Amino acid sequence: MTPAQIIQAIEGMEPAMQRAYLEQVKTVVGAATVAEVERLIADEDEDGLVALLSLGALSVFLELARSVFIAGARFEVKAISIPRDLGRFEFDARQPAAEQWVSAKAEEIRANATIDVRAAVREVMGRRRRAVVWPAAQQVQVSATPMVRTPRQSALDLLGRVSAQTGSRSGGVIGLPGNYAQYVLNARAQLLGGNPDEMRKYLQRKRRDRRFDGIVNRAIKAGTPVAQADVDKIAGRYADRLMKTYAEMLSKAEALESFGAGRDQVYEQLIAQGLDRDSVTKTWRDRGDKKVRHTHSVMGGQEVQKDQPFQSPAGALLRYPGDTSLGAGWSERANCRCSAIYKIRRK
Incomplete structure (x- = not known):
């Protein structure tokens, strides 16, 4: 057994976990109504929003993590030479220590998901309270009234907007950790603010969709903000790319740990048998x-x-x-x- 073989085995199980996470996010935002989210935002009901937009049981994702745990144990059993004096050995995933690890890991993943939802909600609600003030040089071209996100706009920032192609929502920040949600909202503010220097900062974002760069460059040249409809598309695509990146990172981390825990549990059971x-x-x-x-x-x-x-x-x-x-x-x-x-x- 080599390190490369171990990682290859883990990587083979990651894509299914990624799909499960993304599908759970899609299910949650698809079930929520914009009107209800809008009402909760208007009422500044953070707890209500977190309860409504919680990722829930994450049952498929967690079942896959359990499968990776068992796969790690089976991998280790095949890879090592078990001392003959221990007799026959078979890994038992139903042993209390093994079940306890899987259960504790499930609770940890669910708890972290709830923390991420709350952080995303706080970011969106916090942005709604802040005004975007146009630079003085542009006051002639745009309204001098500070631009505030309405409850409906904020609800769509959370949930995403319905795609004409797929009929489902995309581009929201539910499912992203707090710092990633902040990246999306910062990108939106940079494009809506009309400040050329800030728009140039958007063009430095690695996960942006470069196909929209022409729209941003034209706005910079004209000294005007990017149109709201274009910002919705640009920031939405950016959010989708961050979501895919995060799902990949999360799945890699949880698969690595679950596989490693399964391997480690093999030795605990061997020790219990006399090793x-x-x-x-x-x-x-x-x-x-x-x-x-x-x-x-x-x-x-x-x-x-x-x-x-x-x-x-x-x-x-x-x-x-x-x-x-x-x-x-x-x-x-x-x-x-x-x-x-x-x-x-x-x-």
């Missing part, structure tokens, strides 16, 4: 290319006992790549392609 706990070690392996984050490159080759965590130079502790149980954050998890290689020392 000496002190005989199991693990070594951190990175992919050895330019994409590896600096902290994980430094960790490459770090060997510890099974029950000891790996330690990042940044101070984070991880039982295996992607692990969150000891507090490692997104900076140590996002797009990680590292792996832990376990070894049973022979007597």
